[in-house]
Amino acid sequence: MTQTITPTYTADEMMAVAAARRLGGTTVCFVGIGLPSLAANLARTTHAPECVLIYESGAIGAKPEHVPLSIGDGELAETADAVVSVPEIFSYWLQGGWIDVGFLGAAQIDPHGNLNSTVIGDYDRPTVRLPGAGGAPEIAALCRETYVMLKQTPRAFVEQLDFRTTVGTGGSGAGVTCVVTDLGVLEPDDSKRLILTELHPGATVERARESTGWDLDVAETLSTSLPPTEAELEALRALEPANGETPSP
Secondary structure (H helix, E strand, O other): OOOOOOOOOOHHHHHHHHHHOOOOOOOEEEEOOOHHHHHHHHHHHOOOOOOEEEEOOOEEOOOOOOOOOOOOOHHHHHHOOEEOOHHHHHHHHHOOOOOOEEEEOOOEEOOOOOEEOOEEEOOOOEEEEOOOOOOHHHHHHHOOEEEEEOOOOOOOEOOOOOOOOEOOOOOOOOOEEEEEOOOEEEEEOOOOOEEEEEEOOOOOHHHHHHOOOOOOOEEEEEEEOOOOOHHHHHHHHHOOOOOOOOOOO
16 A cells, blocks of 8 residues: 655745755845745755845845845845945946846746736736836846746746736846746756756646646756755744735745
8 A cells, every 4th residue: 555645845835945945155136025035035044144135125135034025024124234225226236247146926927938027918908917027127137147936827837928027038138047836947948948947846747737838848857856854844934924924926
């Protein structure tokens, strides 16, 4: 009789851990709110304590005890090494080439990593009007690398965006270099088209393809993510917002 082992972690937790593991050392990271912030702070509180987190609101070197619910969260300023103006964040830190990794979420992504965080449906008569671009276009264009965190569903992974907010792999800079989902990791191939390069434990290629709105290619060498450690899960759960809300991309 085969015994079924129930994972001690959720798909969201696996996604956050997999994303956090990609940050290391003294990485300077421009952090988006939601799951990107959760992953970045997990890296900072575990294997990358010297990772410098920068938020659009002007907080540099923020060290919040709980993942912030917005860029206006007071704990970002209270725990930061410095707080500067928003224009300085963009004109000096971002445009000056000081940021290693930009960490973004989105509502939609296409095969070339282009992102939509503006509207679902027609722009003039949208089904859903989203928060908008914010600093995402500049982050993807000017950071040395850009990571995206997004749950893998056919509604989010689409052949054609309803609106292109942010250029992905085809921009002038490095653009989107990694997409971490609840099923695995996608990275651009030589043609700058996203392919599946890593699967999380329990996920399958078939499920990843079913959850993608385009014909998803798979890397010749497909790796498998290591499950979260107890230390990673403990640190991750300690970062949950004080009000109990779950961050979303």
